Amino acid sequence: MIMQSVVLVGALVGDDLVLSTFSESSGWIYTRVDVMTTRTEDPPDLAEQLLDVFKALANPVRLQVLQWLRDPELHFPVERAIADPREVGVCVSHIQEKLGLAQSTVSAYMASLQRAGLVRSTRVGKWTHYRRDEERIAEIVGLLGRSL
Numbered sequence: 049m050i051m052q053s054v055v056l057v058g059a060l061v062g063d064d065l066v067l068s069t070f071s072e073s074s075g076w077i078y079t080r081v082d083v084m085t086t087r088t089e090d091p092p093d094l095a096e097q098l099l100d101v102f103k104a105l106a107n108p109v110r111l112q113v114l115q116w117l118r119d120p121e122l123h124f125p126v127e128r129a130i131a132d133p134r135e136v137g138v139c140v141s142h143i144q145e146k147l148g149l150a151q152s153t154v155s156a157y158m159a160s161l162q163r164a165g166l167v168r169s170t171r172v173g174k175w176t177h178y179r180r181d182e183e184r185i186a187e188i189v190g191l192l193g194r195s196l
Contacts, residue, residue, distance in 0.1 A: 094191065097165070101188055104164035110157050113143060114166055117180045136170050137179030 105111050116123040120133035124142045144154040158178055161167045165184040170177045 094195065098188075098191065098195070100164040101166065104160045104166060107157070107160075109147065109149070110161055113147070113157065114161060114180065116143075116146070117167065117178065120179070133177075133179070135179075136172060137168070137177035139172075140176045140178060143178065 105114070117138060120126075120138045124133060124138045124146065126133060128142070140151075140154060140158060143158070144151055147154060149157075158167065158169070158176075161178075162169055165181060165188070167178045168181045170179070
């Protein structure tokens, strides 16, 4: 039996792996192998984040509330507000009144929007106020643009 020494060298070139082998009988042989690489610029839980957003926006009532919160002075009674609707947000009682739904339903809807990162809540006394998280909404739009 004849023993032969073999040298194997690998290098990643773009998305391909180039293998170089050397044997005394054959010399250098180069082989290009396609490999799948996973490169993500976004956090690994991107799909989960986007699913939360899509779930929140899939409900027409939650989508309507988010649209109303874009221009709160136009859609909610400013004269009855105890805080600036742009800075602090709209009181959940005003959202409930406009929707005509039970407080528990409105709270669940707003919690869903908050989990998705679409709104922020602020407590003023015993009242919770909600406003859109414009920074996060812009970030989500950017993520969608890069991932779809």
